[in-house]
Amino acid sequence: MSAFNRDAVERRVLGALRPLVIVLLLVICLFPFYYMALLSFRPLDAVIQDPGALWPKAGEIDLGTYRDVLASTDDGGQGFLNFIKNSFIVAIGTVVLTLLVAIPGAYAVSRLDFFGRRQISAVFLGVYFFPAILLAIPLFVFFTRIGQRGTLVGLLVVYVAQVAAVSIYMLRNYFDTIPASLEEAAAIDGCTRLQAMRHVSLPLAMPAIASNALFIFMIAWNEFLFALLFLLEKRPNWTVSLGLSQLSGGIEVPTTVLMAGSVILTVPIIALFFLSERWLAGGLTAGAEKG
Amino acid sequence: MTTGGPAGQTATALEAPTPAPQGRRSRPVKGSRARDDRRTGYLLISPTVIIVFAMVVLPILWTVSLAFQHVRLINLRQTGVIGDYSLDNFTNVLTSPGFVDALVTTLVYSVGGTACAIGLGLVAALALRRPFRGRGLVRACMLLPYVAPVVAATFVWTTMLNPQFGVVNHYGASLLGWDDPIAFLSSSDPISPFGIDLHISMSLFTVVLFEGWRSFPFAFLFITARMQAIPESLEEAGTVDGATPSQRFFHIVLPQLLPTIAVLTVLRFIWTFNNFDDIYLLTGGASGTQVVAVRVYDYLINRSDIGAAAAQALVLAAILAVLVTVYLKFFGRSEDVA
Numbered sequence: 190m191s192a193f194n195r196d197a198v199e200r201r202v203l204g205a206l207r208p209l210v211i212v213l214l215l216v217i218c219l220f221p222f223y224y225m226a227l228l229s230f231r232p233l234d235a236v237i238q239d240p241g242a243l244w245p246k247a248g249e250i251d252l253g254t255y256r257d258v259l260a261s262t263d264d265g266g267q268g269f270l271n272f273i274k275n276s277f278i279v280a281i282g283t284v285v286l287t288l289l290v291a292i293p294g295a296y297a298v299s300r301l302d303f304f305g306r307r308q309i310s311a312v313f314l315g316v317y318f319f320p321a322i323l324l325a326i327p328l329f330v331f332f333t334r335i336g337q338r339g340t341l342v343g344l345l346v347v348y349v350a351q352v353a354a355v356s357i358y359m360l361r362n363y364f365d366t367i368p369a370s371l372e373e374a375a376a377i378d379g380c381t382r383l384q385a386m387r388h389v390s391l392p393l394a395m396p397a398i399a400s401n402a403l404f405i406f407m408i409a410w411n412e413f414l415f416a417l418l419f420l421l422e423k424r425p426n427w428t429v430s431l432g433l434s435q436l437s438g439g440i441e442v443p444t445t446v447l448m449a450g451s452v453i454l455t456v457p458i459i460a461l462f463f464l465s466e467r468w469l470a471g472g473l474t475a476g477a478e479k480g
Numbered sequence: 481m482t483t484g485g486p487a488g489q490t491a492t493a494l495e496a497p498t499p500a501p502q503g504r505r506s507r508p509v510k511g512s513r514a515r516d517d518r519r520t521g522y523l524l525i526s527p528t529v530i531i532v533f534a535m536v537v538l539p540i541l542w543t544v545s546l547a548f549q550h551v552r553l554i555n556l557r558q559t560g561v562i563g564d565y566s567l568d569n570f571t572n573v574l575t576s577p578g579f580v581d582a583l584v585t586t587l588v589y590s591v592g593g594t595a596c597a598i599g600l601g602l603v604a605a606l607a608l609r610r611p612f613r614g615r616g617l618v619r620a621c622m623l624l625p626y627v628a629p630v631v632a633a634t635f636v637w638t639t640m641l642n643p644q645f646g647v648v649n650h651y652g653a654s655l656l657g658w659d660d661p662i663a664f665l666s667s668s669d670p671i672s673p674f675g676i677d678l679h680i681s682m683s684l685f686t687v688v689l690f691e692g693w694r695s696f697p698f699a700f701l702f703i704t705a706r707m708q709a710i711p712e713s714l715e716e717a718g719t720v721d722g723a724t725p726s727q728r729f730f731h732i733v734l735p736q737l738l739p740t741i742a743v744l745t746v747l748r749f750i751w752t753f754n755n756f757d758d759i760y761l762l763t764g765g766a767s768g769t770q771v772v773a774v775r776v777y778d779y780l781i782n783r784s785d786i787g788a789a790a791a792q793a794l795v796l797a798a799i800l801a802v803l804v805t806v807y808l809k810f811f812g813r814s815e816d817v818a
Binding site for chain 2: 298323434
């Protein structure tokens with residue numbers, strides 16, 4: 190009888206707790222982003238006078254912050270338009286170059302039997318777990334020495350090296366799920382190995398490649414440490430992340446203007462994320478379920 | 481992580497049905513096909529190998545070399561592969577004031593951050609387990625802290641936690657009756673809940689919670705995926721046998737999740753241990769939050785002492801390797817027994 194009571198009590202408590210927990214989780218996940226957008230629309234003195242306001246008062250909305258943050262420094266702004274351009278160049282460049290080397294690489298690791306194949310996968314995966322700061326030291330020294338520190342190209346090369354390994358790991362797992370018999374059929378029809386890869390396996394792997402591309406884009410767009418180390422002295426080459434972090438350290442730029450910068454930094458990522466959420470969530474765990 | 485299990489199978493399956501040899505050549509076609517595969521394999525993998533070797537493997541080896549030399553940014557051009565090697569950097573670094581503190585801080589941060597992330601991830605996964613209208617959207621929202629750019633996330637939190645006009649302190653004062661605003665990110669006062677001094681500063685406590693907030697979605701994703709694989713019949717059987725929800729959780733669900741949680745612990749611990757961005761952006765390493773990664777950056781950039789920075793980074797990597805090995809040894813064994 191007491192077991193029955195315990196069961197009923199637990200059910201009632203958990204039933205009441207569950208919606209509460211969900212609401213609480215939603216608040217901690219969403220509120221910071223809502224607050225970010227809110228501050229970017231409110232004038233600074235209004236924020237200081239009434240820091241607790243959770244929505245803008247009537248007539249308070251001010252889009253001037255976005256103009257200030259986007260305009261070039263010559264026009265009295267913060268030059269974020271330029272930072273956005275840099276971020277896009279680096280992020281898209283990283284995606285394209287990484288896929289160019291990682292797709293053939295992943296295919297080779299998945300399909301072709303060559304000496305050292307397994308060791309290569311293991312070494313590549315190891316890169317993922319290495320302290321970035323350890324890698325940062327020699328790369329900083331090296332690029333300083335060859336005079337390429339401060340260029341977007343230098344940063345791009347480093348990014349590709351960092352994500353290629355993970356990208357190969359993710360794509361390989363997908364290639365493994367494509368039945369080899371499809372390629373065999375192509376081989377019997379006279380395709381060479383490379384033709385079979387191009388015309389059979391690659392089109393089938395398109396969903397995985399697309400989600401991988403988004404994943405790489407997000408990593409490159411969000412990256413901070415290497416951008417800081419490489420580009421700090423070259424303001425025209427700053428990425429959005431670096432620009433925001435550098436300007437928020439000082440007191441010259443109002444917080445509300447920087448919040449507009451944060452929104453600009455975050456919106457592309459959140460938009461991409463919601464567009465592709467189903468693929469990405471699958472991609473993130475795809476490697477884990479096997480091990 | 482197993483590498484190449486299913487890959488090996490597909491590759492052998494691929495070779496088996498190759499057409500029987502038909503030419504006059506003594507070598508069977510199968511052999512030549514395997515040889516072609518090998519050549520194509522090397523060709524396809526070589527761009528990645530070259531770039532990873534040049535930009536990852538060589539630099540790591542170079543760090544080792546730098547750590548044993550007196551290198552500063554000014555005399556960089558004179559140092560080569562053959563230099564004066566000594567252990568000076570290591571003795572200086574290991575005995576310098578603050579290094580042990582930084583290590584302890586790193587450990588507290590990693591353990592605390594990992595525990596928060598996995599705990600919160602587990603709670604979220606359990607709360608969202610039963611389907612309801614809009615669950616997909618709620619799940620997607622749970623992932624936002626993880627995908628958002630770290631610079632934007634740290635900036636909005638530092639603003640929210642600001643003692644002057646932060647929204648947290650505003651509501652802390654008006655709703656919870658705080659007497660003074662709390663300097664969440666710049667106070668080095670130790671926190672002492674219930675009068676127990678934990679030797680953890682307020683700032684360190686805050687960055688640990690931030691780490692939990694930012695990485696719980698990762699744990700949530702993994703745990704949710706594993707939970708979906710638990711057959712419903714197990715719990716139904718438990719219900720029929722009179723198990724309460726908590727009994728079902730502890731005796732049926734949790735044991736199934738433990739291997740996933742073990743893997744998550746390793747992953748999150750490694751990444752938190754190596755983390756630089758979050759603490760650098762939140763506090764800059766001030767008020768009791770200087771972890772080793774931030775200290776390495778400080779030596780590299782502010783003191784331009786490359787040798788000392790390299791030595792500390794190597795110590796960091798070595799300690800991490802030891803900790804992970806020990807953990808895997810213990811956990812691997814206990815799982816075998818269980």
